[in-house]
Amino acid sequence: MIVTFTVNGETRTANVVGWESLLGVLRDELGLPGSKNACEQGECGSCSVVLDGELVCSCLVMAGDCEGATVTTVEGYGSEDEAHPVQQAMLDAGAVQCGFCTPGFVVAAAHLYESNPSPKEDEIREALSGNICRCTGYGAILRGLEALAEEGRA
Amino acid sequence: MAHGLDEALAARHAAPGSELLAGGTDMMVEVNLAHHRPSSVISLRHAPELRVLEPHRIGSGVTWATLERSDHRALAQAARTVGSPQIRAAGTLGGNIGTASPAGDGLPWLAALDAGIEVASHTRGSRLVPWSDFFTGVKQTSLADDEIVTAAVLPDDLPAQQEFAKIGPRNAMVISVVSAVVMRWDDGTTRVALGSVAPTPLRARQAEGMISAEANPSDAALAEFARMVAAEVRPITDHRATADYRRHAAGVLARRLLERCLAA
Numbered sequence: 001m002i003v004t005f006t007v008n009g010e011t012r013t014a015n016v017v018g019w020e021s022l023l024g025v026l027r028d029e030l031g032l033p034g035s036k037n038a039c040e041q042g043e044c045g046s047c048s049v050v051l052d053g054e055l056v057c058s059c060l061v062m063a064g065d066c067e068g069a070t071v072t073t074v075e076g077y078g079s080e081d082e083a084h085p086v087q088q089a090m091l092d093a094g095a096v097q098c099g100f101c102t103p104g105f106v107v108a109a110a111h112l113y114e115s116n117p118s119p120k121e122d123e124i125r126e127a128l129s130g131n132i133c134r135c136t137g138y139g140a141i142l143r144g145l146e147a148l149a150e151e152g153r154a
Numbered sequence: 155m156a157h158g159l160d161e162a163l164a165a166r167h168a169a170p171g172s173e174l175l176a177g178g179t180d181m182m183v184e185v186n187l188a189h190h191r192p193s194s195v196i197s198l199r200h201a202p203e204l205r206v207l208e209p210h211r212i213g214s215g216v217t218w219a220t221l222e223r224s225d226h227r228a229l230a231q232a233a234r235t236v237g238s239p240q241i242r243a244a245g246t247l248g249g250n251i252g253t254a255s256p257a258g259d260g261l262p263w264l265a266a267l268d269a270g271i272e273v274a275s276h277t278r279g280s281r282l283v284p285w286s287d288f289f290t291g292v293k294q295t296s297l298a299d300d301e302i303v304t305a306a307v308l309p310d311d312l313p314a315q316q317e318f319a320k321i322g323p324r325n326a327m328v329i330s331v332v333s334a335v336v337m338r339w340d341d342g343t344t345r346v347a348l349g350s351v352a353p354t355p356l357r358a359r360q361a362e363g364m365i366s367a368e369a370n371p372s373d374a375a376l377a378e379f380a381r382m383v384a385a386e387v388r389p390i391t392d393h394r395a396t397a398d399y400r401r402h403a404a405g406v407l408a409r410r411l412l413e414r415c416l417a418a
Contacts, residue, residue, distance in 0.1 A: 019185045019192055021209075034238020040186035041273060042179055042241050054219070054243040060182040061244070064156055065197040075263060128329070 005069045007032065008076035014063065022061035026073055034074035045131030048104040049073050052064045055111045057130075074103035077110050085148060086110045094142025096128045097135035109145055118152030119145075123142045155197055159203040159270050159274070162260045162302055167276035170299040176215065176249035198302070204248065210308040211272075214248020218351050221247060221260075228266075228318035232259045235320055238327055239246050248303045251288070254295045257350045261289070262335040263318060264306055264345035265355035267375050271295060271304040282307055289354035309407045311344075313337035315415035320349070321403050331395040336411035344415075346408050351387035351400050358408065359388040365412065379412060380405035 004013045014029045021040075026032045026049070036046035040059050040111050047058045050072040058073075060112060062154060069095055078084035085089060086109045096102050112127040119127065133141065156162035168171055171398035172194040175181055186188035198204055204215030212221075219242045236242050237261050251271060264271075270282040275298065288295055297303065315413040316337045322328025333349035339401040344366045346358045361382035368375045384405030 018195065019190075019312055021182060021186060041183040042237060045240060046238055046239065055240050056244045057179075058176045059242045060185060060241075062178055062182060062185075062195065062196070062197065065175065065178070065199055127239060130240040 001064050002068050003063060005066045007071045016063040018064055021059050021065045022049070022066055022071070024050070025063040026058060026071075032073050032150045035107075036100055036103060038100070043132070044101070045104040045108060046101055048131065049105065050106040050111055055108055055130075060078040063129045064142060067093050072107070074107050074124060077106055085112060085151075086145070088111060089144040089148035090141065091144075091149065093140045095137065095140040095144040096136060097133070097137040100133075101131060101133045105133070113148065115153070120149070121146060124149065155200060157200050157223055158287065159201045159302070159304065160337055162196050162201055163200055163274060163276040165299075167300050169194050169196075174198060174252060174302060175242035176246045176252065177217065177346065179237065179239075179245040180249060180253045180255070190401060196302075198248070204246075204304060206305075209345070210310065211246055212306045212308070214251065214303045214305055216226075216248075217248050218245050218247075220241035226312075228316035228337070229260065229263050231318040232263055232320075232333070235259055235318075235328075247306060252291050252295065252297065253302050253356070254291075256290050256353055256355075257330045257333070258294055258355075259320065259330065259333060259349070261285075261355040262333055262347040263316075264336040264350045265357055266316070266337045266345045267308055267312070268345075269309070270307040271303060272307050273301045274304045275301045280304065285355070286357075292353045294353075309317065311339070312415075313339045313343075317411040317418050318415045319407055319411055321407060329394065331409055332389075332400050332410055334404065334407045336408060336415055337411070338412070338415040340418070341368055343376070344412065346383060347381070348404055348408070350394075351389040352403050353388075358383040360386060361408070376409050376412065380409035383408040 005068045014025045038044045038046040041061045049058045078087045170179045172191045175195050175197045191217045204213045206213040218233040218236045224230045250260040264285050271288040318335045320330040320333035330350045338344045365379045384401045387404045389400035391397045
């Protein structure tokens with residue numbers, strides 16, 4: 001099945017097997033390995049992407065269902081030259097340990113700040129509750145994002 | 155991928171038994187863990203008719219993220235306990251109904267309300283199935299192989315008080331060990347429905363009858379209510395909990411929710 005959809009602002013076409021996940025297509029066919037494959041059951045958030053405006057686990061999206069969809073992956077945030085504010089905030093706070101969960105956290109946090117530039121701590125925790133860091137590096141992630149929220153309030 | 159309900163119904167008519175894909179949060183787990191290779195799938199994500207939310211009719215495609223903000227208090231409470239924000243943005247009430255897991259978080263609420271499950275087919279139009287006829291076993295329903303769940307239809311008379319809670323190992327991202335909804339109307343009529351304690355959502359009707367006759371339940375009446383609920387559930391032992399624990403927890407949970415209804 002040929003699926004055409006918009007990924008990070010570009011029109012992309014993929015040949016997908018019926019039941020294949022969006023995550024598999026992003027990583028293996030479209031050369032976008034930023035979204036990580038871990039639990040494959042929607043528990044860990046490592047594969048988070050924004051699909052038609054909603055934060056979802058791309059491992060639970062059937063790729064064949066994405067015809068005409070708009071997808072933003074972690075590769076769509078920031079650039080080589082200029083980090084996205086969420087990425088910069090996490091860099092400044094040292095909010096990366098092994099780094100495997102980081103892309104999912106970046107996408108979830110960026111999605112939050114798009115609708116709410118100055119979230120409170122409990123709102124940040126809630127928005128990130130679907131993302132798991134098995135290094136347990138939550139403290140630095142929260143500190144970085146709270147600092148960004150302070151800037152949003154300034 | 156169906157564009158609209160009519161197209162989905164026509165596709166299901168042309169290929170009876172095709173699997174229905176709503177939010178994907180159940181089906182794709184089975185696919186990813188290689189248990190399941192669906193040969194024919196009809197996606198319902200692009201059927202706007204299913205996303206319509208009315209006061210007494212909830213379209214099957216309405217997501218948990220929307221229901222979290224619902225005026226139906228216990229349904230909103232249940233929606234907030236479903237998975238993570240990512241899961242709630244994708245998963246739908248209709249998916250919960252169609253999957254018919256004993257642990258479906260939205261199902262006790264439908265059972266407590268005596269909601270109807272609205273289903274449609276290409277050739278026979280719509281019909282309304284009482285929830286108790288719709289759920290027939292663990293992940294088993296009476297949905298015909300050319301039908302699609304289109305909505306949950308609520309009664310006119312909604313309760314003054316309604317409370318949901320579930321028990322799991324932690325506060326977020328859990329599949330329920332026991333879930334319960336208690337509703338109380340101003341005339342004292344009380345209903346209690348439970349999840350994860352039987353193959354289908356379960357109403358504890360003897361406990362309901364007893365407590366509905368109590369205008370101001372005493373401590374003794376509340377204790378008897380808990381005992382009767384625990385006696386009426388039919389749990390099993392599995393990797394999440396023992397049957398004994400579920401039976402005990404069902405009584406505790408039902409009493410606690412009733413106390414919240416009475417205190418409100």
